[in-house]
Amino acid sequence: EPEVTQTPSHQVTQMGQEVILRCVPISNHLYFYWYRQILGQKVEFLVSFYNNEISEKSEIFDDQFSVERPDGSNFTLKIRSTKLEDSAMYFCASRDTGTHEQFFGPGTRLTVL
Amino acid sequence: GQNIDQPTEMTATEGAIVQINCTYQTSGFNGLFWYQQHAGEAPTFLSYNVLDGLEEKGRFSSFLSRSKGYSYLLLKELQMKDSASYLCAVRPLAGTALIFGKGTTLSVSS
Numbered sequence: 001e002p003e004v005t006q007t008p009s010h011q012v013t014q015m016g017q018e019v020i021l022r023c024v025p026i027s028n029h030l031y032f033y034w035y036r037q038i039l040g041q042k043v044e045f046l047v048s049f050y051n052n053e054i055s056e057k058s059e060i061f062d063d064q065f066s067v068e069r070p071d072g073s074n075f076t077l078k079i080r081s082t083k084l085e086d087s088a089m090y091f092c093a094s095r096d097t098g099t100h101e102q103f104f105g106p107g108t109r110l111t112v113l
Numbered sequence: 114g115q116n117i118d119q120p121t122e123m124t125a126t127e128g129a130i131v132q133i134n135c136t137y138q139t140s141g142f143n144g145l146f147w148y149q150q151h152a153g154e155a156p157t158f159l160s161y162n163v164l165d166g167l168e169e170k171g172r173f174s175s176f177l178s179r180s181k182g183y184s185y186l187l188l189k190e191l192q193m194k195d196s197a198s199y200l201c202a203v204r205p206l207a208g209t210a211l212i213f214g215k216g217t218t219l220s221v222s223s
Contacts, residue, residue, distance in 0.1 A: 042213050
């Protein structure tokens with residue numbers, strides 16, 4: 001069964017450093033999303049991406065964040081100058097055209113020290 | 114604004130039936146979703162409702178009343194593996210992003 005994959009599973013970084021979280025969406029899906037979940041809190045929407053551009057973003061997704069689809073399979077989230085409060089689980093999700101279900105990847109746990 | 118409320122915790126025993134409620138107040142509405150999330154894992158899709166009524170899928174059913182801003186997830190014949198968080202999420206009219214509630218942690222005991 002096709003699935004969304006994410007790498008790395010766990011990333012530890014120092015405050016102020018840049019990190020890139022990687023996702024491989026399901027191959028025929030065209031809609032991509034990033035969500036985050038701070039430990040013990042709810043899942044929060046960050047950004048959605050379609051046709052090589054951002055289609056929607058939340059107030060969390062400020063200039064510190066960027067997304068890119070560098071090739072036909074990868075979808076990345078870059079966080080510049082990380083802060084302690086960026087520590088969270090980051091989930092990538094993808095969705096097929098004409099369907100409602102978003103398929104979530106296993107997540108990357110980001111720890112900022 | 115967006116507000117989605119669900120109980121924080123629920124407990125039940127194996128073989129029982131449990132109903133998890135969700136109320137929402139959102140600026141738009143284009144569907145309500147239920148996801149299951151085991152500790153430390155990704156959310157997995159359970160159900161989608163956009164019209165009023167009950168959607169049944171095996172042991173799980175989901176109900177929606179748009180006029181009341183209310184949904185519930187019904188789990189029958191509970192099993193230990195059903196111990197997880199159940200997330201209610203709304204897709205506002207304006208886009209396809211999901212807005213999640215805080216989730217209901219269900220503990221199933223034998």
